[in-house]
Amino acid sequence: MGRGVPDRVRRSLEPFRHIPGQAHMWVLRGLREGIVTTAYPRRPDGYGPGWMGAVSVAEGASPPQGVAEVCPTGAISEEGGRLRLDRGRCILCGRCTSRHPELFRFGPDHETASVSRQALVVPPGEDDEEALGKVRSELGRRVRSLRRSIHVRHVDAGSDGSEEWEVAALTNPVYDVQRLGIFFTATPRHADLLLVTGAGAAGMAGPLRRTWEAMPDPKVVVAAGTDAVSGGLVHPTYATRGGVGDLVPVDVWVPGSPPSPFSLLHGILLAVGLLPSGGGA
């Protein structure tokens, strides 16, 4: 072992003495780095300024003529002089925020998931809050028995490939979801949560449905990413179904193109009722 290794580290390596050279070195590397794991959801994670999670709209802003046309996916609309933005369609391209910074800004960065498709449209409508409360408590009742450890089955239903990277990132040491009792499982029969990515490719409708059917009750479904929520920019085509909402019953909607690991984690925790109180919608 090299010089300059603190005694504390040296002692902690004792149990690995029997491991041949390289394995020993690998363990040492890990220890040298110190703690890299986020404290989220116990505490908010400080990382993320400049990291696009979602777009917000200035309250009470009156929309200028033709503002909706800046958006390539039709996420921006005007209803009775009121400006609204559908995060479920937004691909975070930044056109609205750079052309109309007084109306649109990036944020929040991390907690962007919702238990209602409608609630991804911001700012919320008048009756939305009440409806949301109902959905949330219904979901809470359904998943009560799940809350010890959560087994996740991922299915790609027509992603661009970046969503899989972000889902896989959940097992890297920064997000380390195993610490929260979240595990990816090989078989749908052991899965509690179905995490679906992609724009709803017609060719995945059958395999996705069969996976959902093979899962035992109670089960929850998370649509991961703007493509999974609405088809994003990829839809409409002859080959996509405008997201996965018509293919399986979705409980939690996570916007993002792709959704960041924090957004995904927020969505999973929201789905299984493991968020500390007040964590998002």
Place this chain on the structure above:
Amino acid sequence: MREAAAPVGGGLVGEELASRVAGAVRAGARFAALLPTGRPDGSLCLRAVLAWPGRYGLEEEVLAPEVGAYQALTPTTPGATWYERELHDLYGVRPLGHPRLDPLVLPLAPGTPRPRPGTAADVGCLDPSEEPLPGHVSGEGLFTIPYGPVRSGVFEAIQYLVETPGEEIPHLRTRVYHKHRGLSRRFCGLSVGDGVLLAERVEGTTSVAQASAYCQALEALAGVEVPPRAGLSRVLHAELERVANHLDSMVRHTEGAGQAVAYARLSLHKERVLRLQARLCGHRFGRGVVVPGGVSGPPSLGAAQALAELARIDKGATADIRLLMETPSFLDRLRGTGVLPPEVAGAHGAVGPIGRASGLAEDLRVARPYGAYPRLGAQAVEPRERGDALARQEVRVAEVARSFSLARQALEGLAGAGDGPWRAQFDPPDGTALGWAEAPQGELLYLVEVEDGRLRAARPRCPAFHNLALFAQAFRGDIYTDFVFIEASFGLSVAGVAG
């Protein structure tokens, strides 16, 4: 390049496309792609892309709307197999003499209309059908094991049919149609600006390369030079993207080998690369950076800070990669695994790290240089000859080191570049052009047709599309447990293959 749009090669006018392409290949060109685009009048333009030393040439043939067949390229140019299967799926046109016209990206029940991207055909929703797919092989002691499109772990949807008499793998079939998204059709009619956003999502793990190849086609069409600073910025983001992709391949190897600590280390480095990308531009995958004519603006992180962070990641990743290459249990899994013989790779024209591990040196950053690469003195890595998973890993290791160095040079260049625009404003004229980039997995091509400031068509050709056709060939004699390593060493994303 604009001249790429002009037919080049030794063909006679009126000669069949197949014989012109075969002649060009005999004369030393590499068959790179066959890209169909439909026209509003229902006709179909077939363009073969031929890679000549230092340039690309296009050979074309236009099929009138009523023409339902043409002489297949595949019998004389085997690398065209997948292209002609895809062409048949999308347009219903038959390549005569094709040895095995199984559906590839869109199996449809007989009689179903085809999407025919670029034409005025309106087909509504199409549902893939298993009916035209070849049946499972069965016989005494022969099993067909379907693997995917839903399987353990976090993977894109792809299906392998492993036809095996026990432990050995004699034959493997690859199905990519499950996640076909109809992208060629979706490009048609978009504004050139919206086209970049879709290009970034053709293969989302290589968004920077996708946007660059797409924009370079438009820039070639208009004869526009990208401002020097923008060229450097593209290199910076593209090389970070390459590092992330190569690290991803290594992460998958260590995951497959059950090396938990190495997995944690390498996935941590990959995360840090994505975070640096985000600090530089606001997006972990570099989306929004590359726009027609340049880049959208200056990096959002100061040069000194960016250089310090880059050096920190480089140091950590390089040390761990070195240790990985000294870890016998890792090397043993890769050595001799998934051999792609150089003669097979050469005949097919394998691209990227897969080609470079099987004796093919070509790297577009050097062979057909673009952007700021020549100025930065980019060099290709020494090719390997063994063609096994370990050779592919060695190529990636060497490329990661070069990419860190190119990214550093780009950042230093940006710091000293003074003022000036980040973007040349232009409206692309009507016409057709080819753009290219060396994506992390190799040669990426975009054929772009512009009419009245909109895309009449855009056809990406991802390196994975060209290389995945070789996947089955790397399996000869390998036992089932090697599968994960061969797949990881190919490192291919499915999104751009399925289209």
